[in-house]
Amino acid sequence: MIKIKENNKNVYEFNLLYDSVGWGAYKNEVTKKALDNTFYSISVYNDDEIIGYGRIIGDTICFLYIQDIMVKPEYQGNKIGTLIMNKLLEKIDKIKEENPYLRVYLGASKNREKFYEKFGFIKRIDADLGYGMILKRLEVH
Numbered sequence: 845m846i847k848i849k850e851n852n853k854n855v856y857e858f859n860l861l862y863d864s865v866g867w868g869a870y871k872n873e874v875t876k877k878a879l880d881n882t883f884y885s886i887s888v889y890n891d892d893e894i895i896g897y898g899r900i901i902g903d904t905i906c907f908l909y910i911q912d913i914m915v916k917p918e919y920q921g922n923k924i925g926t927l928i929m930n931k932l933l934e935k936i937d938k939i940k941e942e943n944p945y946l947r948v949y950l951g952a953s954k955n956r957e958k959f960y961e962k963f964g965f966i967k968r969i970d971a972d973l974g975y976g977m978i979l980k981r982l983e984v985h
């Protein structure tokens with residue numbers, strides 16, 4: 845049975861998913877801090893097995909970032925990612941009632957743009973804005 849949990853801070857489960865999608869898990873203490881400082885998150889379970897996760901980070905009122913949308917490979921293609929996005933967007937809609945000027949960002953991985961476009965995200969350049977940028981020297985591989 846599919847179950848949803850809000851604001852799960854289980855380091856082990858996060859790292860398990862992170863590894864499963866090929867991103868390579870952080871050290872536990874790094875993940876712990878990241879989850880402690882997360883504004884809102886959705887975890888999806890098949891019975892007791894974690895199969896999906898997504899979170900919102902940011903200042904909680906003006907700027908929010910959707911981050912770490914991940915579905916365990918064997919469960920991909922079954923609308924779990926859609927479920928996670930819809931739940932995060934429900935939360936965002938509530939924040940928008942408090943602050944109509946809220947801006948919501950995300951950084952899509954290469955070739956994942958189509959997935960996010962289904963939820964109304966557009967490329968910044970199509971909104972006549974500059975590109976999003978990332979500090980290159982901090983990318984460690």
Ligand SMILES: CC(C)(COP(=O)(O)OP(=O)(O)OC[C@H]1O[C@@H](n2cnc3c(N)ncnc32)[C@H](O)[C@@H]1OP(=O)(O)O)[C@@H](O)C(=O)NCCC(=O)NCCS
Nearest residue numbers: 865913914915920921922923924925926952953956958959
């Ligand atoms: C991307 C990801 C979250 C999608 O989750 P999912 O549960 O497999 O996706 P869904 O079944 O909800 O798919 C919803 C729609 O998005 C499309 N979609 C899913 N993954 C896609 C991808 N990688 N590229 C383009 N479209 C994609 C589906 O075809 C589907 O389209 P439809 O509504 O027309 O049928 C999941 O594949 C994943 O975890 N990938 C690895 C981690 C990752 O890349 N995360 C995103 C980082 S930015």
